[in-house]
Amino acid sequence: MIAYLNRRYRFSASHRLHSAEMSEAENRETYGKCNNPHGHGHNYTLEVTVSGPVDRRTGMVCNLVDLDGFVEREVLSRYNLQNLNTMQEFTQIVPTTENLCVGIFEILQRGFAQAHLERVRLEETMMNSFEFSGPNPLRK
Amino acid sequence: MVYLTRKAEFSASHYYHNPEFSAEENRRVFGKCGNPNGHGHNYTLEVTVKGEVDPRSGFVVDLRQLKDIMHREVLDAMDHRFLNKEVPEFFSNIPTTENLAIAIWERLETKLRQARLHRVRVYETPDLFVDFYGEE
Numbered sequence: 001m002i003a004y005l006n007r008r009y010r011f012s013a014s015h016r017l018h019s020a021e022m023s024e025a026e027n028r029e030t031y032g033k034c035n036n037p038h039g040h041g042h043n044y045t046l047e048v049t050v051s052g053p054v055d056r057r058t059g060m061v062c063n064l065v066d067l068d069g070f071v072e073r074e075v076l077s078r079y080n081l082q083n084l085n086t087m088q089e090f091t092q093i094v095p096t097t098e099n100l101c102v103g104i105f106e107i108l109q110r111g112f113a114q115a116h117l118e119r120v121r122l123e124e125t126m127m128n129s130f131e132f133s134g135p136n137p138l139r140k
Numbered sequence: 141m142v143y144l145t146r147k148a149e150f151s152a153s154h155y156y157h158n159p160e161f162s163a164e165e166n167r168r169v170f171g172k173c174g175n176p177n178g179h180g181h182n183y184t185l186e187v188t189v190k191g192e193v194d195p196r197s198g199f200v201v202d203l204r205q206l207k208d209i210m211h212r213e214v215l216d217a218m219d220h221r222f223l224n225k226e227v228p229e230f231f232s233n234i235p236t237t238e239n240l241a242i243a244i245w246e247r248l249e250t251k252l253r254q255a256r257l258h259r260v261r262v263y264e265t266p267d268l269f270v271d272f273y274g275e276e
Contacts, residue, residue, distance in 0.1 A: 003238040004271040049271075054242065057158055058169055059234030064268070065171065139273075 004051045004118060004139070005061045009071055011080035014041035015095040018085075039083060044097075045123040046075065048108065050115035062115035070112050075104055097124040098132075105132045143258055144200045145188045148210050150219035153180040154235040157224075178222055183240075184263040185214065187248065191255035201255035213247040237264045241272035249274065 017034040018027050027035050034040070048071060052061045079087075084095035093099050101122040108117050119133040131138060155178045156170040166174050173179070187210060191200045218227055223235040229243040245260045263269040 001242055002273075002276050003241060004273075005238065006269045006271065008267040054236075054238045057160065059156070059236035059239045061238055061270075063169065139271075 015084040047121040049118040153178040154223040186261040188259040189255035
């Protein structure tokens, strides 16, 4: 009996979308308002989906305390109230929500072993969201 | 294939306890959820069915029938109940959101006639929800 456990978290961060490989004009053209040199911020909502058989003894896919602890330690405390452009991982790549979504998936993939990581969904605003499921087919 | 999703809400109480565990193990695994007096949630249930659109009615499923089944099989049994004490599935299974999604799937699956059950999603809170797609 495979069940899929979904958990939502929140953090806030700022970023500026700007590519060193593009001219100033091309950056303005590509990123529009998001290219403002002073940056701007979002309240992100992160949705993590893990899956696995339901443990008969606990009734759980994984203990929520473990998942919450991992996400708090490795993701939320890392990004919350930061300027993403100042972080090492975004020195070479643009801190779009696509790239942030993939980055968070990889952190979970590497470090969270208590259940199978299925998907990361990241809402940049109530209107925009991005999903990454690595090698897994995206389940609807 | 078209997918139709119907929502419903119910409120219930539960607690987590495994009689095979020691008191210390129960405390460690279940924490505050182990309080034997229970605590409650407002659950939101989303039932998704799938099927071909009937050319005469334009429906995947008769929504009234689906609502009736959800009411009879789930809400009448679980709304304003203490899951551990009043819902037979949880006399021996722990009423986690995972087990609740599975129990609801099993209650609905055999009762649906026109459309097939695709997914049962149970929100324990807006920030915690479980999806179950049947045996895979």
